[in-house]
Each structure stands twice: as C-alpha cells, then as structure tokens.
C-alpha cells in the first residue's frame with residue numbers, strides 16, 4: 001500500500017515552472033530521501049506535499065485520501081524545518097503543545113503525548129525553557145518532537161541537520177534512523193548531503209531542475225546510475241568520465257584514442273549495435289593499483305600529475321586518453337609527481353552513458 | 362626597559378577627542394534644556410515677578426497658581442474652563458485612534474507578508490504612494506466625506522481621519538518587520554493548525570513587542586500634537602488640547618499671562634514626553650531591529 005502518491009504534479013510561480021509532470025509513490029513506512037543540488041525544487045515539493053504551497057496541477061494522496069485541497073493540519077503530516085522554526089516566546093512544552101491545543105485535544109492526552117515524546121528525544125530536562133536557552137542540537141530535537149506529538153503517519157523533514165556542526169550531525173543522523181526504526185512512519189527527508197541520503201534512505205530520489213532523475217535504493221543509485229547526472233552527483237570524489245565510442249563485439253569494446261577497454265562483465269541494458277559515442281564512467285574508489293592491478297580485468301599505466309594526501313588515502317590526478325582520471329591509493333604508499341603507476345579496474349563496475357542522451361546503456 | 366603590551370590595553374584618561382565630544386554634547390544639551398528651564402521657572406512665578414524681567418532667575422516665591430489656572434480656568438475662546446477640557450478631548454481622540462490604526466496596520470502588514478493575494482503588491486504600492494500626498498490637499502474632500510458620513514464636527518471624525526492617515530507609514534513598518542521574521546515559523550504554525558487569527562495572536566504578536574512600542578510612540582506623539590485635523594474636524598466643543606493651548610496663548614484680550622501660558626504649554630507637551638521617557642529604550646531598539654533586518 002502506498003502512503004503517499006503524487007500524480008502529475010506541477011507547480012509554477014508566475015512564469016517560472018519549478019515542478020512539472022512529477023509522479024512519485026512512497027510506500028508505507030518507507031524512508032525516502034530527496035536529494036539534489038540547491039534550487040532544484042526539493043523544498044518546493046515538500047511544501048506541496050505539506051499543503052503549504054498551492055499546486056498548479058495534479059493530485060496528492062496521503063493514505064489513499066485525496067488531500068490536494070486540504071489544509072496542512074488536516075493532511076496527517078508533521079514537518080521539521082531547517083531553521084527549527086520554534087515559537088520563540090513559548091517554552092519547549094508550549095511549542096510541543098501548541099498544535100495539540102489547536103486541535104482541541106484534552107489536556108491529559110497532551111501531557112501524555114509530550115511526556116512520551118520528551119522521553120524518546122531526551123528533552124525532559126528543558127521542557128520549561130524557552131528555545132533561546134537551548135543548543136542547536138537540543139532545538140532540533142524539540143523541532144522533531146513537535147512533529148512527533150502530532151501522532152501522524154507521515155513525517156516531512158526539510159534539511160533538518162544542515163544548520164548543525166559535523167559531529168552533531170552524525171549523532172542526530174543516527175538518532176533519526178533509530179527513530180524511524182522504532183516508529184515505522186513514512187518519512188520524506190530533504191537534504192543535499194549525500195552521506196545523509198545514503199545512510200538513511202530506503203530509497204533515494206535524485207532531483208534536478210524539478211524532475212526526478214532516478215528513484216531507487218542507495219545501492220542501485222550508487223552502482224547503476226541511470227544517467228550521467230546521477231552518476232556524477234553521487235560519490236565523492238565524483239566519477240571519472242572518459243569520452244569515446246563503444247563498438248559491437250563479443251565482448252563490446254570501448255575506445256578512446258589509444259585506449260581500448262574490453263567490456264567483459266558489463267551488464268548492458270541492450271547490446272550495442274554498430275558504433276555509439278559514449279561516456280565511460282568509472283568511480284575513483286573502484287580503481288585499484290599495485291598488486292591488485294595485476295589481477296584486474298583491465299589494466300594500464302598512468303603518470304601522476306598531482307597528488308593530494310588525505311591521511312588514510314591519497315587522491316591521484318592523472319590522465320587516460322588525455323582526459324582527467326582520478327583514483328585513490330593507500331595513504332602509506334610513497335609517490336611523487338611524474339611517477340608512472342600501474343592501475344586497473346573491473347569494467348563490471350563501470351557505467352556507460354550515451355553521449356547525447358546521457359542515459360545509461 | 363620597555364613594558365611589553367600585555368593584558369587590557371591602557372586607556373588614556375582624557376583624550377582630546379573626548380573633550381571635544383563632551384563639550385559639543387554639553388552645548389547641545391544646554392541649547393535644548395534652556396528653553397525648558399525658562400518655561401518651568403516662569404510658570405512658577407507670579408506676574409509681578411515676571412514683569413521684573415530676568416527670565417533666567419529662579420522664582421523668589423514659588424506659586425502653583427498659574428498651573429491651576431491653566432488647567433482649570435484659563436479662557437480658551439468662548440469658554441473659561443482651562444485646558445482640562447482639551448486634555449480629555451485629546452485623550453478621547455488619541456486612545457481610540459492609536460489602537461485602531463495600529464490594529465488595522467499590523468493586520469495589513471501581516472496579511473501583506475504572509476497571505477499574499479492577487480494584487481497585494483499593487484495594494485501595498487498604492488498605500489505607500491498615499492504617504493507622499495500632503496494632508497492639506499485632502500482636507501476639503503475629507504470635510505465633504507465626513508459630512509456625508511454624518512460625523513463632521515465630532516470626535517469620531519478626528520479619530521477616523523487619524524486612523525486613515527496612520528495607515529501608510531504604519532503598514533510599511535509592520536510589513537517590513539514581519540517580513541524579516543523567519544517564514545518557516547509561519548509555515549510551522551500552519552502545520553500546527555493555526556489559522557489567520559491564531560497565527561497573528563499566538564505566534565506573531567508575542568514576537569513583535571518592540572515594533573508595537575515604536576508604533577505606539579509614533580502614533581501617540583503624532584496624534585497628540587496634531588492641530589490641523591483637530592481644528593477642522595472636531596467642532597468647537599471637542600477641540601483637542603493643542604487647539605485650546607493655541608487659544609490660550611494667542612488670546613488678544615487682557616494682559617498676557619506668561620506664567621499661565623508656560624504652564625499650559627508644559628502640560629500639553631507632557632504626554633508625549635512621558636511616553637518617550639517610559640519607552641525610549643524600546644524605541645531605539647525597535648527602530649534598530651527594523652533597520653538591520655528589514
């Protein structure tokens with residue numbers, strides 16, 4: 001059963017179209033992450049689902065109920081904002097109770113729910129404080145608590161951790177994951193942090209220019225990106241792209257200048273016919289060197305142009321067929337500029353994209 | 362041996378710049394305080410003492426008679442009942458006008474920021490344009506309008522006019538203040554099930570004390586000091602304090618009672634003064650808050 005269904009959604013601000021023809025199904029209890037660069041319409045989509053923006057076209061269903069024209073409070077959602085958006089003149093208790101009072105819930109019930117949420121989020125010690133007297137992490141917990149006490153089936157998070165420092169982020173990320181496991185609610189989580197997306201999501205929707213580029217499990221997004229944008233967006237450092245052609249054969253072969261890579265083990269969506277111009281993509285972390293390279297299905301030698309030691313490993317910049325090629329080697333290996341290194345990789349891990357359409361082959 | 366710089370930086374006790382600054386400030390203070398001083402001492406003297414000249418001398422014999430006369434029995438045109446009538450008229454004008462104009466303008470500003478409707482920008486533009494038109498131009502049309510409404514020559518006419526004329530500036534102030542508040546707060550309140558009024562009362566108002574104080578000060582001083590609308594629209598029985606003060610001071614009959622005039626002036630000016638003293642702190646804070654954020 002689907003918890004949220006979005007049908008043919010469009011949203012325009014005057015002349016600017018932010019979302020167009022958008023369809024999305026989210027299963028019950030699923031943790032969906034909306035990932036994309038700044039300005040691609042993630043917050044806009046979330047606000048549409050919440051009912052905070054009037055949509056231009058399409059329909060939205062939550063729990064099989066058409067909520068397209070419903071007020072935010074009647075949609076059965078709880079929302080957590082990037083800036084926390086706590087009411088500054090109310091105590092933490094007041095913040096949590098506000099929505100419940102508006103809904104006319106009896107006092108004992110309010111107290112019970114707040115006690116439960118406060119216990120779960122460990123915010124009991126400051127229930128009587130104002131938000132100004134809380135740290136960033138505590139505020140964020142209160143903001144989550146405010147969504148929690150509403151006792152709804154769907155949680156919407158708009159970059160809830162992006163105002164926090166790296167350490168706290170990691171901590172709260174785990175807390176959110178645990179919370180989801182305990183509650184089993186449907187969650188939609190907006191972020192532009194890949195790590196958050198990969199670690200939290202059941203499925204990730206990668207957005208660009210108001211369109212969903214790929215909706216898939218983190219593993220599939222990482223291993224089998226459906227187009228070049230997704231491939232380049234996910235992974236850090238990002239994927240190497242080498243321009244060339246792929247030609248029919250058994251196995252098919254990728255060529256770029258002098259370089260020839262036989263594509264044995266690559267799972268083609270459809271076998272290439274004739275010669276097709278393509279992008280060949282390989283992730284830096286899938287490139288091996290030294291002894292491992294000797295066993296790799298494909299191997300070649302490259303010259304070190306620049307190297308960046310990062311402690312645990314070193315990022316090396318070099319060239320294959322005159323195109324930038326990055327990979328990582330063990331941080332303990334001593335190298336110098338101009339060194340020639342033997343590297344190799346398995347074409348099974350590679351991704352091929354049509355040069356024009358940039359879609360996966 | 363030279364002492365290495367360490368710890369707090371030593372301050373020069375009297376820097377030349379400081380001397381200049383304090384001298385200038387002292388003169389400025391004197392310049393503004395002197396007239397007030399003269400008024401105060403004059404109002405406490407009897408007429409014989411005033412006639413001796415020497416306006417800076419403190420009173421040899423302190424008398425409160427001029428104050429009592431100004432308040433209770435000075436002649437303001439046809440009536441000789443003192444300023445108290447005008448005082449109460451001014452109160453009856455100021456209190457409702459201040460409340461009405463601030464209430465309406467704050468709701469306007471709130472709606473303009475958070476509940477945009479088609480043409481809300483145009484509406485706002487017209488409102489702002491309105492603040493550039495000099496009042497005098499609209500005086501005659503307003504006389505006709507209030508006459509048609511049947512309130513000309515009553516306190517209601519003056520209240521009505523003050524409320525209208527407060528709109529442009531106040532709406533601008535409130536709109537800018539509300540626009541600077543985080544929009545997500547407003548969204549959160551909607552998710553929490555607050556409607557138009559719920560958000561206004563429970564979320565917006567508690568956060569906006571400084572700007573309301575600013576608005577109160579602006580409106581109280583503006584309306585209390587108004588002369589033109591009072592004299593045109595109120596009708597003889599309802600003249601506000603400023604108009605009565607003018608009548609006392611500019612009377613052509615009998616001797617000029619300087620002490621009574623001074624006392625009457627101080628009495629009239631005291632209301633805005635008290636407001637400033639009570640809320641000056643908020644005033645500065647509110648203006649600055651709006652300036653930095655808006």
Ligand SMILES: Nc1ncnc2c1ncn2[C@@H]1O[C@H](COP(=O)(O)OP(=O)(O)OP(=O)(O)O)[C@@H](O)[C@H]1O
Nearest residue numbers: 013016018036037038039040041042043044045192
């Ligand atoms: N009121 C508006 N009028 C016109 N365009 C708008 C309006 N609000 C947002 N947009 C545009 O819609 C696009 C999507 O905005 P949105 O806030 O959804 O981005 P986002 O994906 O959440 O980005 P970020 O990661 O920076 O938060 C942006 O290009 C933005 O300029």
Ligand SMILES: [Mg+2]
Nearest residue numbers: 042043044158
């Ligand atoms: Mg956003």
